[in-house]
Amino acid sequence: MRRIRPQFTVSQAAAILAVVAFLFTTAGGNAAVPPRHDRPVPILMYHVIARAPAGAALPELFVQPSDFAAQMSWLAAHGFHAVTLHRVYEYWLRGTPLPAQPIVVSFDDGTLGQHIHALPVLRRLHWPGVLNLKVNALKSRYTMPAWRVRDLLAAGWELDAHTITHPDLTRVDDARLWQEVHGSRVALERLFHVPVDFFCYPSGRYDAHVVAAVRRAGYLGATTTNYGLARPQDIYTLGRIRINGSDGLSGFAKKLQSLTR
Ligand SMILES: [Zn+2]
Secondary structure (H helix, E strand, O other), X not given: OOOOOOOOOHHHHHHHHHHHHHHHHXXXXXXXXXXXXXXXXXXXXXXXXXXXXXXXXXXXHEEOXXXXXXXXXXXXXXXXXXXXXXXXXXXXXXXXXXXXXXXXXXXXXXOHHHHHHHHHHHHHHOOOOEEEEOHHHHHOOOOOOHHHHHHHHHOOOEEEEOXXXXXXXXXXXXXXXXXXXXXXXXXXXXXXXXXXXXXXXXXXXXXXXXXXXXXXXXXXXXXXXEEOOEOHHHOOOEEEXXXXXXXXXXXXXXXXXXXXX
16 A cells, blocks of 8 residues: 655655744744754664674674673663654654654674564564665575564564665666665565655665665665665755774774764
8 A cells, every 4th residue: 555645745845844944933922933853863773683704705794692682682772663664754754753762773684693683673573674675685584584574564663775786886777776776665565565764775875866766766765875874854864873883882882872872
């Protein structure tokens, strides 16, 4: 079922809100100014939730399951509450309430440990994850076959698109760009019957041309690998917080505390 598209983009809505707030304050009356709903939100970025095999080419992409569990417990103990990116978008656009300390826990590519290790941890907390799925990950039982994706969706996870083959989108021709950006959305919606409203740039690679294609494909927003909090003014280039294998619990806590205090 297709969701009705909002009438305004987040940046348009923010601009309108700013004008309304300005008119209220300059009128000199006691009229209430609408509460702000442009707070930045942290989006965590994980890749593989598993112990790195000896000689792994990119060991930092592997976060040990025990570290992941400790990191989520730390978040819960410090008042954080995970939400989907869609809820953050609704908050930015319409002021729909969020928990006091919202956070998005996103997983890129679609790898086995995201289902085997991350799902039970998040489920215990009643938290959703956000899966940025590369469509070709569905082809192998060693990555993220469809039944595992359905399990995540049943647990309240959000499904977002991460292309079909994970190319550098700044280096492909227009036909391929459209196939990867729009085609991945169509494929995922057809397979899983859920809205796929957000996009994640493979390896964080994008330029103005790629962003334009993402907008044209109807996505409401997109995530990057730019380090930092996600802000509504960057709705198509949202920042995230990369969690590395070497972070452990202390490095994780340091990243969160330095960005959100
Ligand atoms: Zn990726």
